[in-house]
Amino acid sequence: MSRHFLLASALLLLTACGATNVRYKISFNIDDAEQQSSLTLASLRVIERRLSRMGDQLLEQDMKTREGKIIIALKIRDKEASEILTAELVKPFSLAIMEQSPEKTADTTVEGHGGFRGTDITQEHLQWVEARTHGPEGKQGMVILYFSPDGRTLMQKIFKKNNGKTIGIFVRGQLVSKLTVDTDKVQDDIVIQNIPSYEIARVFADDMNVGLHVTFAPLE
Numbered sequence: 001m002s003r004h005f006l007l008a009s010a011l012l013l014l015t016a017c018g019a020t021n022v023r024y025k026i027s028f029n030i031d032d033a034e035q036q037s038s039l040t041l042a043s044l045r046v047i048e049r050r051l052s053r054m055g056d057q058l059l060e061q062d063m064k065t066r067e068g069k070i071i072i073a074l075k076i077r078d079k080e081a082s083e084i085l086t087a088e089l090v091k092p093f094s095l096a097i098m099e100q101s102p103e104k105t106a107d108t109t110v111e112g113h114g115g116f117r118g119t120d121i122t123q124e125h126l127q128w129v130e131a132r133t134h135g136p137e138g139k140q141g142m143v144i145l146y147f148s149p150d151g152r153t154l155m156q157k158i159f160k161k162n163n164g165k166t167i168g169i170f171v172r173g174q175l176v177s178k179l180t181v182d183t184d185k186v187q188d189d190i191v192i193q194n195i196p197s198y199e200i201a202r203v204f205a206d207d208m209n210v211g212l213h214v215t216f217a218p219l220e
Contacts, residue, residue: 095122095208
């Protein structure tokens with residue numbers, strides 16, 4: 001099975017209009033304490049990266065645990081940046097595994113990659129994403145997508161149906177990776193290799209895991 005990782009980035013420039021303070025209560029949909037700790041750190045990294053993308057907007061950050069609840073407090077350079085950050089953090093996460101399709105019957109068409117049709121696999125079937133080093137001297141990155149038992153069963157059916165064809169992984173409606181199926185048997189999990197660096201792989205894993213398992217509630 002060959003795998004291709006697609007990267008998309010956007011640079012948003014904002015004009016400073018005065019610093020603003022925002023707070024979020026974060027909660028998790030998993031009970032494992034170690035995973036919750038990992039997700040808390042990943043959430044902070046996600047916030048830092050998104051504000052950095054907007055032009056180094058983060059001035060201060062603080063995290064406190066209050067009555068068993070985690071509160072993240074931020075001082076952001078620009079109010080517009082804080083509003084964009086909040087909108088991004090509270091937006092529902094979505095993942096879809098889609099199969100290659102003629103454009104006339106496709107649910108979506110991606111320029112340069114053709115048409116794709118939806119399957120039954122969504123974010124509900126993905127449990128965790130792990131980033132690892134890969135390639136000569138560990139200079140490249142890879143990610144492993146761990147699916148639930150139901151997800152693995154569905155993936156088996158999709159691989160059998162699409163042997164020799166392409167499957168697309170869509171996150172928040174955007175194509176992030178393509179897999180060329182060269183077998184009708186799928187392993188328990190999906191591995192995406194040949195990512196340019198481990199850091200890029202970790203950014204992807206952070207974004208996926210936070211989207212899957214963390215809820216941000218803005219506080220007044």
